[in-house]
Amino acid sequence: MRISLLSIVLFTFTMSPAQAKDFPLASCAGWNGTLVSRTGTNSSTAVMEGNVNQANFQEYCERDPGGETTTHGGKLTVEQCVAMYMKENGKDTYRSTANCRKGTLSFFPPGGEPLRVTFPLPEDADVSCASGMPPLIEQFTMLCPQAARKFKMIDGE
Numbered sequence: 417m418r419i420s421l422l423s424i425v426l427f428t429f430t431m432s433p434a435q436a437k438d439f440p441l442a443s444c445a446g447w448n449g450t451l452v453s454r455t456g457t458n459s460s461t462a463v464m465e466g467n468v469n470q471a472n473f474q475e476y477c478e479r480d481p482g483g484e485t486t487t488h489g490g491k492l493t494v495e496q497c498v499a500m501y502m503k504e505n506g507k508d509t510y511r512s513t514a515n516c517r518k519g520t521l522s523f524f525p526p527g528g529e530p531l532r533v534t535f536p537l538p539e540d541a542d543v544s545c546a547s548g549m550p551p552l553i554e555q556f557t558m559l560c561p562q563a564a565r566k567f568k569m570i571d572g573e
Contacts, residue, residue, distance in 0.1 A: 439466025439510055440554035444545030447476035447501075449510050454558065462514040462559035473501040516560035519567065523552055536567040 439449035449466035456462040477485060477497035484490040485497050492500065508526040519535040533552050543549045557564040564570045 437558075439464065440551035440558070441466075441468075441510065443548045443550050445481040447472045448551075449508075451558075456559075458516050458560055458562045460515045460517050462516055464512050464555065464559055466510045468501075468505055468508050470498060470502060470506075473498045473506075476501070512555045512559065514556060514559040516563045519560075519563055521552060521556045521559070523555060535563070535569065 437451040439451045442448045447468065449468045449472060451464060451466045454462075454464040474494070477492075477494045480488040480490070480494075480497070482490075484492050485494055486492065487494070490497075505526075510526065511524040512521060513524075514521045521533050521535070523531040525531070531548070531552065533549070533556075535553075535556055537543065537549075537553075541549070543553065553569060557570050561570065
């Protein structure tokens with residue numbers, strides 16, 4: 417069976433809502449984004465981009481780790497919580513790049529300085545929720561699954 421180059425390119429650059437995956441941002445308490453594109457998997461120029469949308473904020477506000485909604489002792493309804501975050505963060509975009517051969521990941525949040533990490537992590541590395549490392553580990557495994565297996569970050573298939 418032949419797969420045309422155009423089919424591969426279209427699949428690589430577009431994702432339907434049914435194929436949508438999380439863009440890992442949450443380190444236990446926050447929200448995740450939605451993956452918009454991923455290219456160059458397992459290469460020296462792997463890139464993934466994402467954004468946040470109403471569904472991301474809906475999940476966050478229903479889970480409500482900060483106790484902002486009336487269900488969890490706060491003052492907002494879930495709808496008000498979603499509307500507030502849509503207004504404050506609804507245009508945020510995220511980007512991560514990886515060089516799978518070198519084991520490096522750079523995460524570019526919408527504001528602030530990029531975060532950079534090199535894998536494999538040292539044995540004594542803090543990978544707790546408070547460190548912010550869990551989403552960076554997950555981003556690297558999405559961009560560089562072969563290297564992640566090699567570094568024993570994910571199980572082999």
